[in-house]
Amino acid sequence: MSIFDENSKVIIIGDRDGIPGPAIEECIKTTPAEIVFSATECFV
């Protein structure tokens, strides 16, 4: 069973030197969850 269902709201904070936001978005799009916010941050 997926950890996300149609009631899931997802906030994505990606890391430029790790996994950027759009890459995480692509993964979430394979689930019924709704992405409510997605951003990539630079932590340095």
Add this chain to the structure above:
Amino acid sequence: MSNAVIKCASYILVHAPDMVIHNGSTQTTEKLLNPNSEYLKNIRSSLRSYEEAINYLPNQVYIGNKTPEDLKLTPQPWVDKPVLNSSRYGKFGEIMPEDEFIGLMKIVDVFDLVKLSKEFTSSIKEKLLNHDLINNELVSRLKDGEDLGDVEKLINEQDAEPLYFDNNLVGCVKRAHDIDPNLSAHVIFENLVSKASGVLAALHLIKRANIDPNEIEYVIECSEEACGDMNQRGGGNFAKAIAEFAGLINATGSDVRGFCAAPTHAIISAASLVKAKTFKNVLVVSGGSTAKLGMNGKDHVKKGLPILEDVIGGFAVLVSENDGISPIIRNDLVGRHTVGTGSSPQAVITSLVTAPLDRGNLKITDIDKYSVEMQNPDITKPAGAGDVPNANYKMIAALGVKRGELDRTQINEFIDKHGMEGWAPTQGHIPSGVPYVGFAIDDIMSGNVNKVMIVGKGSLFLGRMTNLFDGVSVVIEKNDGKKEENKGISEEQIRNFVAEAMRDFAAHLLEE
């Protein structure tokens, strides 16, 4: 066409604890939002002394007295392992104290915007007269100073940006226009810091490279500041402003921007300008920024550490025509994160690392050292950002495994051999790719290393014009000693061509 070479590099730091408090964006934001916070109340006790900053191992690596190897041999964290009795000067440059730097800001200010008190002026004049690279003509620009009362008046009545040393008001930076926000005292202050630290790096480079300043024809400046007025906010040009004070009278220049990736963009551009014979010697230079001072200060203090982001950075690199000796810049082996690359780590590393390697029929393991985002983990780990160079090396190694160039079990060994610990302060463009260039020249010339890849990344999304980030890379390698062959045609060859054509023509007539 012969490739350009990297001839020399210089690196400078400025210890700036008072600017941490008054000009770092984390602290100025806190002053606005929580003016009575414990962090602000106790901040001074969390700042390091000049001696502590000098004795800090990563800083000593930055100016070349210690090496990346020394860093690797010293277990992290390094903050509690001072290198006692370290020197202010290193083979790459120096760590300048804050008072002398404020003097340098006054020296490079041509619009009389920096006002320093008489007492402070006289104390730094003496110190700067003893500085090898700051000549008497430059020191004379300090003049005699102002009455402190006049400085206070400018701060209280005309929004001047105060300058402090050792917690005492010593001067101010005036606004350059009554209402133009791009010429406000705050902007002029940040730009003069960038210019002064860039000038210091350029002066060290000229001395190190032992080059006649007249021979430098072009300067590319690659910091993250913008100078201009209300009609052209980023008009520029820091490059020429720095060249003027570095005595490069035959140079013009321009500014390259690209967030943290700008230095690598600048080196690639410089190499192309030299290879195309547009210019023989191009200086790539950048000063640092005050906004990032103490950026992670709250996390450092929370964990009982001193505020480690207390230095402004600067560097300069000289790119010249092939001398048959210095390391070659392979601008045919350039990686670039394109608009269409995408953002998955695999796509990013492919475009930056393996695409240029494939072009040169090279494997990931053929590059001896990768210089990636060389942020000091002492600074980033307590702030929760992890070990940034290590994260980059893991991704390069993982792609190596995917390509079958190394085994999964060899990832740590790969990182150990082809990677380095980070030593650069989190000044954005300062840690990105370029910190190793100085060591790379030495390591390649001494034969310890053959090929190096410089990788710069930039967070373009911070400017809110695109969601994309950026990156470029370039390979630097040992010079094979062959200078450019003379491709001109001799008189003898021309005679032979004409004779051959006449013979062909005669044979053609005989056939008819």
